[in-house]
Amino acid sequence: MNQPPRLLTLHPQDNVAIALGDIAPGETQGAPRLLQPVGQGHKVATAPIRAGENVLRYGQIIGQARADIAVGEHVHVHNLGMGEHSRDYAHASENAPLAPSSEDRSFMGYHRADGRVGTRNYIGILTSVNCSGSVARFIAEAAETSGLLDGHDNIDGIVPITHGTGCGMSGENEGYATLFRTLSGYAQHPNFGGILLIGLGCEVMQISDLVGGRPIRADGTLRYMTIQHEGGTRRTIEKGLDELRGIATLANKARRAPASVAHLTVGMQCGGSDGYSGITANPALGMASDLLVRHGGTTILSETSEIYGAEHLLTRRAASVEVGEKLIDRIRWWEDYTARNHGEMDNNPSPGNKRGGLTTILEKSLGAVAKSGSAPLTDVYLFGEKIDKRGFVFMDSPGFDPCSVTGQIASGANLIVFTTGRGSVSGYMPTPCIKIATNSDMYRRMSEDMDINCGDIVSDGVGLDDKGREIFEMLIRTASGERTRSETLGFGGVEFVPWQIGAVM
Amino acid sequence: MNQPPRLLTLHPQDNVAIALGDIAPGETQGAPRLLQPVGQGHKVATAPIRAGENVLRYGQIIGQARADIAVGEHVHVHNLGMGEHSRDYAHASENAPLAPSSEDRSFMGYHRADGRVGTRNYIGILTSVNCSGSVARFIAEAAETSGLLDGHDNIDGIVPITHGTGCGMSGENEGYATLFRTLSGYAQHPNFGGILLIGLGCEVMQISDLVGGRPIRADGTLRYMTIQHEGGTRRTIEKGLDELRGIATLANKARRAPASVAHLTVGMQCGGSDGYSGITANPALGMASDLLVRHGGTTILSETSEIYGAEHLLTRRAASVEVGEKLIDRIRWWEDYTARNHGEMDNNPSPGNKRGGLTTILEKSLGAVAKSGSAPLTDVYLFGEKIDKRGFVFMDSPGFDPCSVTGQIASGANLIVFTTGRGSVSGYMPTPCIKIATNSDMYRRMSEDMDINCGDIVSDGVGLDDKGREIFEMLIRTASGERTRSETLGFGGVEFVPWQIGAVM
Numbered sequence A, B: 001m002n003q004p005p006r007l008l009t010l011h012p013q014d015n016v017a018i019a020l021g022d023i024a025p026g027e028t029q030g031a032p033r034l035l036q037p038v039g040q041g042h043k044v045a046t047a048p049i050r051a052g053e054n055v056l057r058y059g060q061i062i063g064q065a066r067a068d069i070a071v072g073e074h075v076h077v078h079n080l081g082m083g084e085h086s087r088d089y090a091h092a093s094e095n096a097p098l099a100p101s102s103e104d105r106s107f108m109g110y111h112r113a114d115g116r117v118g119t120r121n122y123i124g125i126l127t128s129v130n131c132s133g134s135v136a137r138f139i140a141e142a143a144e145t146s147g148l149l150d151g152h153d154n155i156d157g158i159v160p161i162t163h164g165t166g167c168g169m170s171g172e173n174e175g176y177a178t179l180f181r182t183l184s185g186y187a188q189h190p191n192f193g194g195i196l197l198i199g200l201g202c203e204v205m206q207i208s209d210l211v212g213g214r215p216i217r218a219d220g221t222l223r224y225m226t227i228q229h230e231g232g233t234r235r236t237i238e239k240g241l242d243e244l245r246g247i248a249t250l251a252n253k254a255r256r257a258p259a260s261v262a263h264l265t266v267g268m269q270c271g272g273s274d275g276y277s278g279i280t281a282n283p284a285l286g287m288a289s290d291l292l293v294r295h296g297g298t299t300i301l302s303e304t305s306e307i308y309g310a311e312h313l314l315t316r317r318a319a320s321v322e323v324g325e326k327l328i329d330r331i332r333w334w335e336d337y338t339a340r341n342h343g344e345m346d347n348n349p350s351p352g353n354k355r356g357g358l359t360t361i362l363e364k365s366l367g368a369v370a371k372s373g374s375a376p377l378t379d380v381y382l383f384g385e386k387i388d389k390r391g392f393v394f395m396d397s398p399g400f401d402p403c404s405v406t407g408q409i410a411s412g413a414n415l416i417v418f419t420t421g422r423g424s425v426s427g428y429m430p431t432p433c434i435k436i437a438t439n440s441d442m443y444r445r446m447s448e449d450m451d452i453n454c455g456d457i458v459s460d461g462v463g464l465d466d467k468g469r470e471i472f473e474m475l476i477r478t479a480s481g482e483r484t485r486s487e488t489l490g491f492g493g494v495e496f497v498p499w500q501i502g503a504v505m
């Protein structure tokens, strides 16, 4: 950790590098020679930049030089600004597919009737409304106490999925539609080998609507009931245990079998970000995302409020004009959503961000977008909408971690990768969550909660591509059954957080 | 149950009675003689009503006769309408205090340092954010497993209080203020003998803000910590168990002692309402409310969206013009809240309501207001705002049960009374919840979940005043330690639902 302060170049096309510590002139070993002191996280020109020319970080434009900038010069608010570049969506103008990988990689997964592949084999007790949440937990506890899963060694456990909504809402608006997609997505999720769905009976989110008219789990592994129809708590628990026994018999027949990594759908998330997120863990995850996409798999970027300001870079990567326009539609929706709630979309660097070296909204937003690598954007999905295309996709969501991850899982994520600088501890059953530390200090303090340390990019000079490969390999091991830290610790009991949109009535 | 169909008069001043079954002319025993068949739940005139005269139910105006109405005539949309009465708030015009009771009733409660009295003695593990929820539960589980409360027989248990918000929100708007009040109210609640407050560290709802600058639990029974400061999950659990031991030593010193029932604060709630709610359980609860107010106690009406349309009757009961105006301010706020969320305040009788006999929005809303009896309205509070006056008060909230009850408890409710027609099962630790069935059919099916049956008002002709007394006596027994059905069944693990207002970011 006592290595000399260094400079990090995040992409070969960049004309700036990032100081990995406070650096004085002359202190850098190798080019460029600094012309003035530069603080940790700040930018230094690595090529001459003429006034008006683009400044590139992550291989992406973060603004234009306000004056000629010499090699070794500090690049910040005094000589870097933003022009009108962001007004031009240039839909689908930079969407060349990544070269397919020549490797043929697979994991050991659960092949489901609908063609999807699970990375876990849980039984879910899903609830339509808060009012059936306690009974769902009572059933799970009674199953545990009674040893209901004894001899069912292929089942990972029984997971009650409870939440704070499902009633006191309109049955017709986008809030209802969002919750409906979320619950439907969990009901069909490939990481569940079976589902027991429990309602109270009189709620807005009716069980009959959730299960009606569509084949969910044609293999008979979805059962449902309401507390009012069964006649109260005790009878519902008894009937629930009966149903669970039937579900468990079926779910226990599942066996892990080889599956192409093309069946992996990885929700990418950051929470508790810090100044390192955009230079270590996020770009490393971008490398892993590109690797998985080259293998035919799927990665999901979300957190619309945190990529705001960089949307025109994603539209350039859109597979088609229509896909680019879908993204912009969501951006416009968010501007309205925040305005009608007396707020605004504002992802501009805060004074603290600026002290840390972030100059423009583009640069800040790109720190979040960096998770997505360079693959074309295949499609854009609503929160919890079923993902039906492969490659790199976007799913609309807030940045709030449990809510965003809930949407990604509802959309079909069978793995989550979560970068964190401050140290988030959380898990999201039924989907395993790989935690990546952005810095070695936090990793040392919270190593029992972290699966990978990307702080060594700074502290030990490990390459982003090497970390990307390390993440990719952990994806495959985790998908095949290796437990993450948060799974071992038992997380996931409270982190199901549907996006509540609209008035609570 | 095979008694002849009867008519129920809900208040001595009423000029209509309610049919307790489908009744044919001549079938009623005693006056009035029906002039035409009247369906169950529908109204019959019990006095001659001239065109333009007020029609009274619950002793309150539900509209005006559109034509002369004879005794025994069916009263519904054909001859009953609404004039401009509801435009006149007549603040504080009908606010005569109820006569104080000559009885001197007390319960056995926990006297707290701040002068309030608890009805239970739990230890709460409170969380600032969803991201510390799992760890709160791990600590509670570890305390259970390790027998931490062994020998602490005066403590009712350890209650993790988890939720789905606390971050991904503005730190400045009314959504933040509402959550802040809610968490503060729980932290200070007299039903807790001690509080362990746990945050993640980087959330919007900072622990330092929650505990800073104000004396919370001056007796040392509030401790706090963040997961990031402690260095992860395992260390936080260990430290949390240490803190819990210290809290338990203090909390275990609490003893039940006599307290005037003036220290009872009862949150009144209805959920899963049916056609009987406004005839049986709600007016019976109104009787109990009046009894408690006459004894110096406090009752809380809430569910603003469900009393909408009857606000001018509450303003008449307001203790002062200012109190009446506070209520109307909340009504105006709700009109804006629903409008900006693309909805509207609409409590008008639905076609189904009308088939069931409800004619006007006044009549429907009065079915909810009936819970509040006839006492003057002492004050109006925001969601979760600390109640500092005695008597009958209003606390603003949605109708959604877990959310509304959460606000009432945060405001200081040490008892909840919950009327239900369809059969709600729920509990709200740390506050016991008394469930009242509106009808005997549901009571029979779900008697293991119900504490009191008000269906016998219809099925056995029991008087509303007798039921009010029965509820009042159960309040006292419950406050003194008798466990409700939902407590025995173990409810309360998921029903903490703060009112999430505003955009999730």
Ligand SMILES: [Ca+2]
Pocket (backbone or CB within 6 Å): A270, A271, A272, A273, A306, A399
């Ligand atoms: Ca974030």
Ligand SMILES: [Ca+2]
Pocket (backbone or CB within 6 Å): A388
């Ligand atoms: Ca589609």
Ligand SMILES: [Ca+2]
Pocket (backbone or CB within 6 Å): A269, A270, A271, A303, A398, A399, A400, A401, A404
């Ligand atoms: Ca996030």
Ligand SMILES: [Ca+2]
Pocket (backbone or CB within 6 Å): B270, B271, B272, B273, B306, B399
């Ligand atoms: Ca209701």
Ligand SMILES: [Ca+2]
Pocket (backbone or CB within 6 Å): B269, B270, B271, B303, B399, B400, B401, B404
């Ligand atoms: Ca309610």
